[in-house]
Amino acid sequence: MNKQSNTYTVIYIIVLVVVVGAALAFTSMSLRDRQIANANADKMKQILASVHVKCDAKDVKDKFNQHITAMLVVDTEGNVVKTGGPDDMEIFNIDVAAQAKLADSERELPVYVCTLADDRLEYIIPVSGNGLWGPIWGYVALDADGSTVYGTYFSHSGETPGLGAEITTEKFQKEFIGKEFFKNGRFLPVTVVKAGQRPTDGSDYVDGISGGTITSKGVGAMLDNCLRPYDAFLQSRQNK
Amino acid sequence: MAEKIKNKAVFFNPFSKDNPVVVQILGICSILAVTVKLEPAIVMGMSVIAVLAFSNVIISLLRNTIPTNIRIIVQLVVVAGLVIIVNQLLLAFAYDVAIQLSVFIGLIITNCILMGRLEAFAMANSPWPSFLDGVGNGIGYTIILVIVAFFRELLGSGTLFGMQVVPKSFYAAGYVDNGLMILPPMALIIVGCIIWIHRSINKDIQE
Numbered sequence: 511m512n513k514q515s516n517t518y519t520v521i522y523i524i525v526l527v528v529v530v531g532a533a534l535a536f537t538s539m540s541l542r543d544r545q546i547a548n549a550n551a552d553k554m555k556q557i558l559a560s561v562h563v564k565c566d567a568k569d570v571k572d573k574f575n576q577h578i579t580a581m582l583v584v585d586t587e588g589n590v591v592k593t594g595g596p597d598d599m600e601i602f603n604i605d606v607a608a609q610a611k612l613a614d615s616e617r618e619l620p621v622y623v624c625t626l627a628d629d630r631l632e633y634i635i636p637v638s639g640n641g642l643w644g645p646i647w648g649y650v651a652l653d654a655d656g657s658t659v660y661g662t663y664f665s666h667s668g669e670t671p672g673l674g675a676e677i678t679t680e681k682f683q684k685e686f687i688g689k690e691f692f693k694n695g696r697f698l699p700v701t702v703v704k705a706g707q708r709p710t711d712g713s714d715y716v717d718g719i720s721g722g723t724i725t726s727k728g729v730g731a732m733l734d735n736c737l738r739p740y741d742a743f744l745q746s747r748q749n750k
Numbered sequence: 751m752a753e754k755i756k757n758k759a760v761f762f763n764p765f766s767k768d769n770p771v772v773v774q775i776l777g778i779c780s781i782l783a784v785t786v787k788l789e790p791a792i793v794m795g796m797s798v799i800a801v802l803a804f805s806n807v808i809i810s811l812l813r814n815t816i817p818t819n820i821r822i823i824v825q826l827v828v829v830a831g832l833v834i835i836v837n838q839l840l841l842a843f844a845y846d847v848a849i850q851l852s853v854f855i856g857l858i859i860t861n862c863i864l865m866g867r868l869e870a871f872a873m874a875n876s877p878w879p880s881f882l883d884g885v886g887n888g889i890g891y892t893i894i895l896v897i898v899a900f901f902r903e904l905l906g907s908g909t910l911f912g913m914q915v916v917p918k919s920f921y922a923a924g925y926v927d928n929g930l931m932i933l934p935p936m937a938l939i940i941v942g943c944i945i946w947i948h949r950s951i952n953k954d955i956q957e
């Protein structure tokens with residue numbers, strides 16, 4: 511058979527693509543359940559990381575059920591529109607990245623209510639935004655007063671190692687602890703500034719990462735964009 | 751016997767005399783990207799070894815059927831398919847590793863070492879030598895990756911594998927981490943230095 515003929519070439523490539531395509535589809539289908547389970551477990555781990563609860567693949571589900579006492583969906587007026595337990599997948603699966611692109615009033619705003627060992631109540635709020643190369647996301651745990659940061663967790667999909675990717679380090683995330691999102695009863699998000707600079711509006715601030723300016727700015731913008739719609743909800747916590 | 755000696759050369763030559771990075775000058779792009787820290791450099795090296803070995807074998811098995819004018823496309827399809835399957839398997843069975851690797855999956859597909867070895871070796875040799883060639887070149891690549899990452903992490907961040915190795919007292923005495931080290935150009939300069947040293951030792955590969 512002439513291996514250089516056009517017919518052979520066309521048939522060869524069609525067969526190849528079909529075989530590879532089938533192999534990929536088969537792998538994807540047969541592994542999907544495991545992958546989703548892993549992704550959910552990883553999300554739980556990230557949520558718990560924001561309240562400094564460490565866990566591994568085995569006990570993550572138990573710890574999540576133990577600490578997360580409820581999941582809420584609130585609206586921009588501060589009303590709770592939906593309540594669910596820790597196994598409510600509908601609230602758990604709300605795509606924060608997609609919600610963050612909508613107008614404030616159209617968003618579904620999830621809150622994970624967390625109780626820690628000493629009955630300490632925390633509100634964990636998911637945040638999502640953009641870094642330099644792709645999406646960044648995280649979880650911010652606020653104390654029962656709805657303003658003071660108890661802990662944060664940030665992650666990214668493709669920031670530069672050693673530069674923007676440093677937002678995942680404990681060193682950066684610890685900077686946020688104790689900062690406040692409300693000043694004199696007004697919502698004023700914690701900003702991320704260049705080391706040595708100060709924000710002009712009197713808000714609390716943390717130092718950005720040198721060499722990771724765009725990612726650092728992305729974190730600041732993400733906190734502003736994703737926490738501002740919770741303004742009313744968090745205010746109502748303070749007045750309690 | 752001759753066959754055995756040849757296989758040995760196929761496996762060991764890429765470590766130094768025929769190193770994919772410092773002699774063949776392949777895969778420089780990913781060297782720039784993943785050598786800021788040691789850990790991702792090693793993970794990247796491991797995945798390149800795996801993908802390179804298996805794509806070499808597959809292309810070697812297919813080599814007599816591939817039409818010449820679309821051989822690059824066929825190689826690309828095989829590599830891309832393999833990388834995606836590896837990623838899917840990792841997502842299902844080693845989720846943490848997959849998350850770490852996420853950035854590098856794309857880089858493996860575009861790594862010129864892969865295309866270079868497929869085109870130069872696997873297309874002309876039988877599966878077993880091709881497998882050895884893949885593993886050998888992967889290791890040769892990893893060696894350079896680790897050397898570059900070692901210097902960049904040590905001098906750029908003062909750490910190794912994320913652990914502080916430059917003592918705190920140095921910083922107190924005014925020592926500052928070299929910020930230039932974490933930027934890509936320094937990877938090129940270090941690779942240049944390695945090539946320089948390597949060629950002055952191995953006089954026979956000087957041009």
